[in-house]
Amino acid sequence: MSETPLNESVLNESEQVIPAGDVRAEYDRLVDEVRRYRFAYYNEDSPLVSDAEFDLLYRRLEELEQLHPEIVANDSPTQEVGGEVSAAFAPVIHLSRMYSLEDVFSLEELEAWVEKASANAAVQAPDQKLRWLSEVKIDGLAVNLLYRDGQLVRAATRGDGTTGEDVTHNVLTIKDIPQRLAGAGWPSEVEIRGEVFIPSEAFREFNRVLEEAGKAQLANPRNAAAGSLRQKDPAETAKRPLNMYVHGIGAREGLAAASQSETYELLRGWGLPVSPYSRVLDSLAEVLEYIREYGEKRHELIHEIDGIVIKADSFAIQRALGYTSRVPRWAAAYKYPPEEVHTRLLDIRVQVGRTGRVTPFGIMEPVKVAGSTVERATLHNQDVVKAKGVLIGDTVILRKAGDVIPEIVGPVLALREGHEDELREFVMPTHCPSCGTPLAPAKEGDVDIRCPNARSCPVQLTERVAHLAGRGAFDIEALGYEAAMALTSGPGPDPAELGGVVQPSGPGVITSEAQVFDLAAGNPDSALRERLADVVVWREKRSKGEGTGVFELVPYFWTKATAKTPSKPAANTEKLFRELEKAKAQPLWRVLVALSIRHVGPTASRALATRYGSMDAIRAAVAQETAREDLAHVDGVGPTIADALIEWFAVDWHRDIVDAWKDAGVLMADEAHADAPRHLEGLSIVVTGTLPNFSRDEAKEAIIVRGGKASGSVSKNTAFLVSGDAAGSKLDKAVSLGIPVLDEDGFRLLLDQGPDAFADAANDDGKTHAEDVEAHAEETETRA
Numbered sequence: 123m124s125e126t127p128l129n130e131s132v133l134n135e136s137e138q139v140i141p142a143g144d145v146r147a148e149y150d151r152l153v154d155e156v157r158r159y160r161f162a163y164y165n166e167d168s169p170l171v172s173d174a175e176f177d178l179l180y181r182r183l184e185e186l187e188q189l190h191p192e193i194v195a196n197d198s199p200t201q202e203v204g205g206e207v208s209a210a211f212a213p214v215i216h217l218s219r220m221y222s223l224e225d226v227f228s229l230e231e232l233e234a235w236v237e238k239a240s241a242n243a244a245v246q247a248p249d250q251k252l253r254w255l256s257e258v259k260i261d262g263l264a265v266n267l268l269y270r271d272g273q274l275v276r277a278a279t280r281g282d283g284t285t286g287e288d289v290t291h292n293v294l295t296i297k298d299i300p301q302r303l304a305g306a307g308w309p310s311e312v313e314i315r316g317e318v319f320i321p322s323e324a325f326r327e328f329n330r331v332l333e334e335a336g337k338a339q340l341a342n343p344r345n346a347a348a349g350s351l352r353q354k355d356p357a358e359t360a361k362r363p364l365n366m367y368v369h370g371i372g373a374r375e376g377l378a379a380a381s382q383s384e385t386y387e388l389l390r391g392w393g394l395p396v397s398p399y400s401r402v403l404d405s406l407a408e409v410l411e412y413i414r415e416y417g418e419k420r421h422e423l424i425h426e427i428d429g430i431v432i433k434a435d436s437f438a439i440q441r442a443l444g445y446t447s448r449v450p451r452w453a454a455a456y457k458y459p460p461e462e463v464h465t466r467l468l469d470i471r472v473q474v475g476r477t478g479r480v481t482p483f484g485i486m487e488p489v490k491v492a493g494s495t496v497e498r499a500t501l502h503n504q505d506v507v508k509a510k511g512v513l514i515g516d517t518v519i520l521r522k523a524g525d526v527i528p529e530i531v532g533p534v535l536a537l538r539e540g541h542e543d544e545l546r547e548f549v550m551p552t553h554c555p556s557c558g559t560p561l562a563p564a565k566e567g568d569v570d571i572r573c574p575n576a577r578s579c580p581v582q583l584t585e586r587v588a589h590l591a592g593r594g595a596f597d598i599e600a601l602g603y604e605a606a607m608a609l610t611s612g613p614g615p616d617p618a619e620l621g622g623v624v625q626p627s628g629p630g631v632i633t634s635e636a637q638v639f640d641l642a643a644g645n646p647d648s649a650l651r652e653r654l655a656d657v658v659v660w661r662e663k664r665s666k667g668e669g670t671g672v673f674e675l676v677p678y679f680w681t682k683a684t685a686k687t688p689s690k691p692a693a694n695t696e697k698l699f700r701e702l703e704k705a706k707a708q709p710l711w712r713v714l715v716a717l718s719i720r721h722v723g724p725t726a727s728r729a730l731a732t733r734y735g736s737m738d739a740i741r742a743a744v745a746q747e748t749a750r751e752d753l754a755h756v757d758g759v760g761p762t763i764a765d766a767l768i769e770w771f772a773v774d775w776h777r778d779i780v781d782a783w784k785d786a787g788v789l790m791a792d793e794a795h796a797d798a799p800r801h802l803e804g805l806s807i808v809v810t811g812t813l814p815n816f817s818r819d820e821a822k823e824a825i826i827v828r829g830g831k832a833s834g835s836v837s838k839n840t841a842f843l844v845s846g847d848a849a850g851s852k853l854d855k856a857v858s859l860g861i862p863v864l865d866e867d868g869f870r871l872l873l874d875q876g877p878d879a880f881a882d883a884a885n886d887d888g889k890t891h892a893e894d895v896e897a898h899a900e901e902t903e904t905r906a
C-alpha cells in the first residue's frame with residue numbers, strides 16, 4: 123500500500139481549527155480510494171485490493187474524521203452502507219433499512235465494545251437480561267427476502283441499505299430458499315435477511331471443473347457467490363452451487379418473538395435455512411471462547427467465514443440501543459486476522475531439490491498473512507504456473523489458511539490495465555540453474571522435470587548434505603542448511619553486483635556426502651579439516667544494525683584472525699566435529715534416511731532396520747535375485763520402495779557413500795537388534811507425552827527392537843500406553859478403555875521383563891489386559 127503515514131507535525135495540527143492542506147488532500151484521496159474499491163467490490167464483484175487492505179484504509183479514514191471532525195463530508199463513505207445499485211438491475215426499496223456491521227479487529231477492541239454496549243443496555247433497558255447471540259460471519263453477500271402471505275415475492279441485494287438490486291429471478295433458483303413458507307404464524311408481510319454463499323466444498327469442485335475446462339478459476343467463495351447471484355441470466359445463477367443461511371429479520375409486524383434466537387426457531391419452522399453454528403452466550407468470556415473455537419475450526423465449516431458476529435439477543439435491547447446511519451449499536455463483527463492478501467509477484471525462480479526435481483516458486487513483496495510474513499510460495503511446476511495464469515509483475519492474491527503453506531491463488535486481473543509492458547511470462551529453464559545440465563522429466567509423461575546430474579549438481583549435493591544432518595536422519599545440529607552450503611559450494615560472485623542476492627557457486631571443500639564423516643572428532647588429522655580454514659562466505663557489512671549493501675568475504679568455519687589471536691576453528695565448528703563423531707553410533711534407520719533414497723523415509727527405514735538389523739544384511743538382500751519380492755514383503759515396505767532401493771544400490775557412487783561412511787566408523791548395525799529379547803512380540807504400544815529420558819524416537823526404537831509395534835493411536839488393541847508429561851487425549855482414551863498406563867519407570871520394566879511384569883494388573887476376568895489383547899488378536903486372525 124502506498125500510504126504516507128501521518129507524521130507528527132500533521133497530527134499536532136489536529137489542535138488547530140483549520141486542518142493542514144495535506145490532511146485535506148489525504149482525506150480526499152482516502153474518500154476517493156474507498157469509493158473506488160467499494161465500487162469494484164460490490165458492483166463488479168472483483169476487488170482491487172484485499173479486504174485487509176481495504177479495512178486499513180477505511181480505518182484510517184475513520185481516524186482522520188475523528189481527529190478532524192470539521193472536514194467530514196456529508197456523503198463520506200463512513201456515513202453510508204457499502205454498495206450502490208447497478209443499472210443492470212431494477213432498484214428495490216427495502217421496507218426496513220439494511221445495515222452493515224461495526225467491525226472490530228482485536229479481542230481488546232471487542233472487549234471495549236462489549237463493555238460500552240453493556241453499559242448502555244443497563245441504562246436504556248434495565249429490566250432486560252443481556253445475552254449475546256453469537257454467530258459466524260459468513261463470507262458471502264446479504265439478501266433481503268420479502269414474503270407476502272407466505273409467498274416469496276421479491277429478493278434484493280443490500281445495495282446502499284435503502285435501495286437494493288432486484289435479484290428475484292436469480293434467488294428463485296436457489297433450492298434452499300423456500301418459495302412458500304411452511305407452517306403457520308408468519309406475519310402477512312415479512313422481510314427475512316440472510317447471507318448467500320457458496321459452500322467451500324462446492325467452491326473447490328466448481329473451480330476444479332473450471333480448471334479442467336481450461337477456464338480462469340474464481341478467486342474466493344465470497345466474490346464467487348456475489349458474482350453468481352448478480353448474473354443477468356438466472357439460468358447462469360442456477361448453475362452455481364448457492365446456499366443461504368438467515369441472519370436477520372427486517373419488517374415483521376405481528377411477529378410473535380421476543381428475541382432474535384427465538385425468531386430463528388420460528389424461521390426454521392417455516393422452512394428457512396438456519397445456521398447450525400449460532401449460540402446464545404451469557405458472558406464475554408464465553409464469547410471469547412466461541413471466537414477461539416471457531417478460529418480453530420474455521421476451515422472445517424460448511425462455508426468460509428471471516429469473523430464472528432455478536433448480537434444482543436433481546437429485541438427490547440436492540441430497540442433501546444438503536445442504529446447509527448450505518449450500523450446497529452447492538453451488534454459487532456470481530457474479524458479474524460486476514461488469510462488472504464494482495465502482494466506483488468516480483469519474480470518466479472526455480473529451485474532444484476534433493477532428488478533433482480526443479481520447482482518454480484514465486485518471490486513476492488513480503489506481506490503479513492494469517493499472522494506470519496510471507497515472501498515465497500511454491501508454484502509446484504510449469505503447468506501450475508500456467509493454470510494460475512500469473513505473470514511476473516502481477517499483483518497476486520496470496521492465501522495462507524491456518525497452518526497450511528502459503529499459496530498464490532491467481533492474479534488480480536483488473537490491475538493489469540496500463541501495466542501490460544511491466545509484465546513478463548515465466549519461462550521454465552531448459553538447463554539446470556545450478557550445474558547447467560539439460561533438464562528432463564525422469565520418465566516420459568512426468569509433469570516434473572529434473573536435473574539428471576544427481577551426483578555432482580551442487581544444489582542437489584547441498585540439499586543432500588543438509589538432509590543427512592537433519593533431525594530425522596543423523597541429527598547433527600551444527601550442520602544446518604547454511605553450513606551445508608558453505609561446505610559444498612564456493613562463495614559465488616559479490617552479491618552487491620547481484621542486487622544483494624547471495625548466490626554461492628563453484629566447488630566447495632566437499633564434493634560428495636561420502637566425505638562428511640572425515641570431519642568427525644575422531645579423525646583430527648583429516649586433510650579435509652585443514653581445508654575448512656579456507657572456506658569463506660559473503661556477509662553484508664552492517665552499520666548500527668542496518669545493512670549497508672556492501673559485502674565482504676569472511677571465514678565460515680574458522681574465526682577471523684586478529685592482531686592478537688590467530689584464526690582457529692569456531693566454537694560451532696568444534697561442535698560440528700563432536701556431533702559427527704557422536705552421529706556415527708546412530709541407529710541403522712537413521713543412516714537409511716540419511717542416504718536420500720527416493721521414497722525411503724523414517725517409516726520405511728525403521729521397517730527395514732527392524733527386519734534386517736544391519737546395512738550389510740540390507741545390501742545382501744538387495745543383491746538377491748528375489749530382492750524385489752523379499753523387500754516388498756517387509757511390513758511397511760511395498761514394491762515402490764523395493765524398486766527404489768534396488769535402483770539406488772545399483773549405482774556405484776551410491777555404494778561408495780555407504781562404504782566411505784562405514785570406513786569412517788559409522789556403525790550401521792543395530793546392536794540392540796541382535797541382543798534385545800523379543801518379549802514385546804505382537805504387542806501394540808502407544809507412547810504419548812514427554813518422557814524424561816527417552817526421546818519419542820528412542821522409545822519407539824526400544825519397542826520395535828523387542829518385537830513390539832509402536833503405534834500412534836490408542837484402540838482396544840493397545841496393550842500399554844506409555845504416558846509422559848503433558849499427555850493429552852490419548853491418555854483419556856486409554857483410561858476410558860481400561861488400558862494399562864505406564865510411566866517411564868513402568869516402561870523400563872516393560873522393556874526389561876516384558877508384559878509378565880504386569881501380570882498382577884489383572885482385569886475382572888483374571889486375565890491381564892495384554893492377555894486379553896492377545897486373545898483378541900487371535901480371534902480376529904481366526905476369523906480372517
Ligand SMILES: NC(=O)c1ccc[n+]([C@@H]2O[C@H](COP(=O)([O-])OP(=O)(O)OC[C@H]3O[C@@H](n4cnc5c(N)ncnc54)[C@H](O)[C@@H]3O)[C@@H](O)[C@H]2O)c1
Pocket residue numbers: 159160162163164169170171172173174176177203204221222223225257258259260261262263264280317369370431455
Ligand atoms: N476488498 C475490497 O476492495 C473491499 C471493498 C469494500 C468492502 N470490502 C469488505 O467488505 C466488508 C465491509 O462490507 P460490509 O459493509 O458488507 O460489512 P461487513 O461485511 O463487515 O458486515 C456486514 C455484513 O456481514 C454479513 N454477514 C455475514 N454473516 C452475518 C451474520 N451472521 N449476521 C449478520 N451479518 C452477517 C451481512 O451481509 C452484512 O451485510 C469488509 O470486510 C471489507 O473488507 C472489501
Ligand SMILES: [Zn+2]
Pocket residue numbers: 474554555556557558559573574575579580
Ligand atoms: Zn543440476
